[in-house]
Amino acid sequence: MRSDSNDDETVGETVRTTLAGKLQGLLAKRDHMRFLDALEGQRNRDTVRRDAFLRALAGEGLCLIMTTKEPRERSLLERYAALFLDGVVQVPAEILERLANTLDLSPLRKAADDLHAQEATQPKLKGVSPNTISSSVSPTESVVHVRRVVQIMQMILGDAISSNTMGVLRSVFRSQQERTFLRALSLRFPGLLALPNYPLDQIVDLDKILDEKIDGDTRRYGRHCRLDAVLVIPDEGDPVAAFELDSGLHDLPDARRRDRMKDTLIGAVGLPFFRLRAEHPESMSVDEWYALLSDEVMPHLDPGPRIRCRQVAYRLIPV
Structure with a gap:
C-alpha cells in the first residue's frame, strides 16, 4: 500500500514538472492562447491549484498581458479572470485591480480589495539606522533577516531534440x-x-x-x-x-x-x-x-x- 502511495507521488511530480516546463516555454513565447489552454484542462487545473509555484507562474502570464502596451484581447482577459476565481492564478492586488477595472467585474473588485487588505497587514522590512539602535538591544535582535527570492525562467523555443536532428544547431568549428x-x-x-x-x-x-x-x-x-x-x-x-x-x-x-x-x-x-x-x-x-x-x-x-x-x-x- 505504501508502494502505491509512493508511485502516485512520483507520477504527480512528473506531471507537475512536465506542466511547469510547458508553461514556461509558452510564456517565453508570449503564447497566451496555448498557455491558457494548458491551464484550463481539469487535470492540469487541479495540479496548479495545489502548487504555489504553478499558481505564481499562471499569475506571471496575467502580469505580462496586463503590463504590455499592445492591445489586449478581452477574451483572453476573461479566461484569466475565470482561472483566478477558480483558484488557479496568483497575482498581486494591483494587477488584479487593473483586470477588474478592465472587465468591470464586481467579484474581481472584491477579491482585489481583499488582497489589498491582506497585503496591508503583512509585515514590511524597514531599514534601521545604526545610531537608532539602543545599547540595550541584543545583537541578535538588531539583525534583519532577509530572504532572497530568485525567479529562474527556462526558455526553450522549439523542441531541442528536433532541432538537433534537423541540423539547426551546428558546431562553432567549420572544419x-x-x-x-x-x-x-x-x-x-x-x-x-x-x-x-x-x-x-x-x-x-x-x-x-x-x-x-x-x-x-x-x-x-x-x-x-x-x-x-x-x-x-x-x-x-x-x-x-x-x-x-x-x-x-x-x-x-x-x-x-x-x-x-x-x-x-x-x-x-x-x-x-x-x-x-x-x-x-x-x-x-x-x-x-x-x-x-x-x-x-x-x-x-x-x-x-x-x-x-x-x-x-x-x-x-x-x-
Missing part, C-alpha cells in the same frame, strides 16, 4: 582543421583564452580607424567577416593575436580579395596577425600544430606587455 588548431592553441598558450570563428568588429572598432587606405567596401566587409581564431586575455578580454587558416580555396580571386581587405584592417590596428597554411590541413595533428606555433608564431609574439590587469593599468596611466 576538423579548426578544431585541431584551437586545441593546440589552447595548449600552447594556456594563460590566454582561444576563441574560434570570432567576429572582427568585436575586437576592432572599425569606426575609429582613420587609415586612408581603408575604403567603404573594406569597412563594410569588416563588419561581417570572422577570424578563424583569436587569442584574448581571459579576465580583460583584450585581443593579443589573430589567426587565419589558409587553404587552396584562398587562392581563388574572390577569396584573395577578401583576404587583402582583412589584412588591411588588422594591419591598421597593429594587432599581430598570423596566416598559417598546412600542406595537408585535414591530416594535421594537435602535436604538429603545437610545434608550428612554437617555431613560427612564438618568436614573433610577445604577449608579456599585453598580459596585465586593466585595473592596474588605469592606476598607472592618467585618464
Whole structure:
C-alpha cells in the first residue's frame, strides 16, 4: 500500500514538472492562447491549484498581458479572470485591480480589495539606522533577516531534440582543421583564452580607424567577416593575436580579395596577425600544430606587455 502511495507521488511530480516546463516555454513565447489552454484542462487545473509555484507562474502570464502596451484581447482577459476565481492564478492586488477595472467585474473588485487588505497587514522590512539602535538591544535582535527570492525562467523555443536532428544547431568549428588548431592553441598558450570563428568588429572598432587606405567596401566587409581564431586575455578580454587558416580555396580571386581587405584592417590596428597554411590541413595533428606555433608564431609574439590587469593599468596611466 505504501508502494502505491509512493508511485502516485512520483507520477504527480512528473506531471507537475512536465506542466511547469510547458508553461514556461509558452510564456517565453508570449503564447497566451496555448498557455491558457494548458491551464484550463481539469487535470492540469487541479495540479496548479495545489502548487504555489504553478499558481505564481499562471499569475506571471496575467502580469505580462496586463503590463504590455499592445492591445489586449478581452477574451483572453476573461479566461484569466475565470482561472483566478477558480483558484488557479496568483497575482498581486494591483494587477488584479487593473483586470477588474478592465472587465468591470464586481467579484474581481472584491477579491482585489481583499488582497489589498491582506497585503496591508503583512509585515514590511524597514531599514534601521545604526545610531537608532539602543545599547540595550541584543545583537541578535538588531539583525534583519532577509530572504532572497530568485525567479529562474527556462526558455526553450522549439523542441531541442528536433532541432538537433534537423541540423539547426551546428558546431562553432567549420572544419576538423579548426578544431585541431584551437586545441593546440589552447595548449600552447594556456594563460590566454582561444576563441574560434570570432567576429572582427568585436575586437576592432572599425569606426575609429582613420587609415586612408581603408575604403567603404573594406569597412563594410569588416563588419561581417570572422577570424578563424583569436587569442584574448581571459579576465580583460583584450585581443593579443589573430589567426587565419589558409587553404587552396584562398587562392581563388574572390577569396584573395577578401583576404587583402582583412589584412588591411588588422594591419591598421597593429594587432599581430598570423596566416598559417598546412600542406595537408585535414591530416594535421594537435602535436604538429603545437610545434608550428612554437617555431613560427612564438618568436614573433610577445604577449608579456599585453598580459596585465586593466585595473592596474588605469592606476598607472592618467585618464
